[in-house]
Amino acid sequence: MKKHIRKTAVLSILTTVALVLSYVEAILPPIWAAVPGIKIGLPNIIIIFILYKTGLKDAITVSVIRLFLVALLFGNAMTLLYSAAGAILSIALMTLCKKINLFSMVGVSIVGGVAHNLGQILVAMAIFETSQIGYYMLVLAVTGTIAGVFVGIAASIILKRFEKIKI
């Protein structure tokens, strides 16, 4: 019982941190106005950390709560659709990559970043019924890879610091 309470508390704090990181990312100026959608993916640091520390179930829980809170606080139903598609594809492919055990956290994070962009582009294609925006994905794949490297390094540093702390 005590362990359960501890875990709930720690995951709540991590959800809050992910939420704050979402806000920080939202108020940052756009990196390149010509290609909207370029992001570092700061909240993914927390999601990857949870994925490695406590597992898929908790990562999904925190991610879902974060998505709804972000939509409620600084977005709308439309942005929820985009971010949900990105998050679902991202977590699914990251879990797969972690399972096959070929990549470190950085590799898993790269896959997560690119998958997030891919999910959002697919939704945009479906909404606008055009495949022409697909070439955005080529640019986003490069920026997603670079962002994934930094997010992966950050997540692995945090995981190392938490090595002796049980959640």
Added chain:
Amino acid sequence: MKNNNSQKNQKLRNDIILAVVIVFIAAAGLLLFVLTKQEGSTVAVKIDGVVTDTYPLSENREVSIKTGENDENINILTIKDGKASISEADCPDKICVETRAVSFVGETIVCLPHKIVIEITNEKTDDQIDVAV
């Protein structure tokens, strides 16, 4: 420990291979896109996925595109010197206004909040094919 280290190096190598492969595929795709692009002759206005209007790129003009239930959302499409751009809009993010002018087939300007896509097309060529058939 030694075994652990070699496994770490192997994973690091795989990470690098992964990154290089993704960047390479994206660069090849972009290169293909740049090499195959051709000047368009018309610009199509799509609202919510449906083409509502098509204008020739050869004539300079300004069109106001009204969307929303009571036509409350306005984007101004400007065609000038064979290029199309959104010169004004009352959407919150103004990404469509910041997007540079487009003139090549398949290039788009997207206004997410108003569900508008401006797409460069080549409808004259389509007509010619129809006539030939």
